[in-house]
Amino acid sequence: MAEGVTEMAESIQSGLVEATQVAREAAVRRAANGIHYAAYGEAGIDDAELLRMVQAVPAAIAAALLRKAYYFVPLALAEGRSGESAGHRSGNETTMIAPGYSADLADMAICHRNVALGVGEGGGEEGSDGVFISTRLLSDRFSLAFEFFINVGHAFVDEAGVAESFAELTWNQAVADVRGETSQDAWESRATALGGNADAARDGRPRIDEKAKTEYLEAAFSDAVAIYLLSLAVDFDYSELREREYPLLAPQALAERLRLVARLFPPNADYEFAIRYRRRA
Numbered sequence: 643m644a645e646g647v648t649e650m651a652e653s654i655q656s657g658l659v660e661a662t663q664v665a666r667e668a669a670v671r672r673a674a675n676g677i678h679y680a681a682y683g684e685a686g687i688d689d690a691e692l693l694r695m696v697q698a699v700p701a702a703i704a705a706a707l708l709r710k711a712y713y714f715v716p717l718a719l720a721e722g723r724s725g726e727s728a729g730h731r732s733g734n735e736t737t738m739i740a741p742g743y744s745a746d747l748a749d750m751a752i753c754h755r756n757v758a759l760g761v762g763e764g765g766g767e768e769g770s771d772g773v774f775i776s777t778r779l780l781s782d783r784f785s786l787a788f789e790f791f792i793n794v795g796h797a798f799v800d801e802a803g804v805a806e807s808f809a810e811l812t813w814n815q816a817v818a819d820v821r822g823e824t825s826q827d828a829w830e831s832r833a834t835a836l837g838g839n840a841d842a843a844r845d846g847r848p849r850i851d852e853k854a855k856t857e858y859l860e861a862a863f864s865d866a867v868a869i870y871l872l873s874l875a876v877d878f879d880y881s882e883l884r885e886r887e888y889p890l891l892a893p894q895a896l897a898e899r900l901r902l903v904a905r906l907f908p909p910n911a912d913y914e915f916a917i918r919y920r921r922r923a
Contacts, residue, residue, distance in 0.1 A: 658719070658747075661737035661757045665772050670711060673697045675704040675910060678711040678770070683741035685714045685777045687786065695787050698875040699794055700907040703867065706801040711759065711770045712790065715739045717751040718774040743778040751776050753789055773797075784882065787875050788868065795868035804863045805906055808899070812862045813855070815895050822889035824865035824896065829888035831858035862899070869896070870903045874913045879920075893919075 668680040673696045681692055692714060699707075717740035737755045740747045757772045773793050780786040816832050823829035834854035872878065884890050891899075897917050904915045 657742070658721075658738040658740055661713075661718070661739050661755065661772060661774050662759065664713060664715065664739045664774070665711070665757075665759050668713060673704075675699055675701045677704045677707060679714065680711070681714045682739065683716045684743060685716055686743075687714060687777055691783070695783075695790060695875050697910060698787075698871055698913055699791075700910055702907045703794065703798050703871075706798050707794065709770050710797055711772050712793070713739075713772055713774045714777050714786075715774050716741060716743050716776065716778045717747050718755040718776045719747065719751050720755060737774060739774060748779060751779055753779055754793060771797075784872075784876050784878055788872050791868040791871040791875075792864075794871060795864035795866075798867055799860050799864040804859045805902075808863050808866070808902055808906070809859045811898060811902055812859060812866075815898075816858070820892055820895045822891040822895075823862070824869065824883075824891050824899075825861060826885065826887045828858060828861040828865055831855075831861055834858075866896075866899045866903050867907075870900050870907075870915070873900070873917075874909055874915060 664682050668682045670678050670680045671693075672678055673693060675697055677696050677699055679692070679696050681687065681689070696712070719738045719740065720735040721738050737757045740751070754773055754775045757774060759770045759772045775786070775789055775793070777786055780789055816836065823832060831854050835851050835858045837849045837851065869883070880890070880893060880896070890896075900915075900917065909915050
């Protein structure tokens with residue numbers, strides 16, 4: 643208990659503000675697509691650029707996010723009773739926000755924190771779930787946009803589930819052993835779903851782990867939604883998504899997923915979805 647008091651005193655001295663206070667004080671705006679958002683402190687992002695990124699979310703997706711409010715803050719940190727962070731979701735920790743940037747605080751910050759807000763906070767009448775995104779940890783427009791869209795993708799799937807047509811397409815690709823995946827979660831859950839060990843096969847066929855299959859399809863759908871939204875907001879090369887832990891999904895397979903997502907959730911006015919292939923020299 644004494645440690646928690648000490649941490650809070652140090653927070654006050656260092657200028658940190660509780661996330662719930664930020665939610666009360668920040669000017670929350672509502673984009674044309676219905677998403678609630680706000681910028682706070684020295685976030686380092688232009689208002690017009692921020693609005694352009696938020697408005698990239700198609701109205702059909704945004705409609706499932708009415709209880710979400712997105713706060714773009716310099717740095718979000720977790721202060722727990724033990725002084726240790728439990729990750730993105732607030733537990734016993736108090737989520738603290740730095741109004742500005744410092745290297746010391748950046749070392750303790752996390753890309754985003756989810757915080758349950760009270761009634762009337764975050765623009766929602768029945769209370770909202772605030773997502774506090776650390777803009778100053780994300781070095782460029784691409785990184786910030788992708789962090790935001792990953793959060794949107796997960797929140798959308800949590801509310802709406804996986805589209806049946808997407809599940810059918812993606813599972814057929816997995817059964818056909820299409821190379822790679824769109825995230826480590828999708829890569830690992832796909833392997834488990836298809837029987838990722840020698841004892842899982844029966845009569846030469848893999849046993850399907852239904853729980854892992856559900857997790858795989860949810861991960862793949864939220865990934866596809868995030869990548870689709872990123873393509874609406876930023877021009878990027880697919881190779882920029884490459885990670886060391888798993889191989890990227892084959893480009894043609896990804897294109898099939900993204901085209902399906904685009905049909906399910908057409909872009910808002912003034913946004914365009916396009917896949918362009920670069921010729922090999």
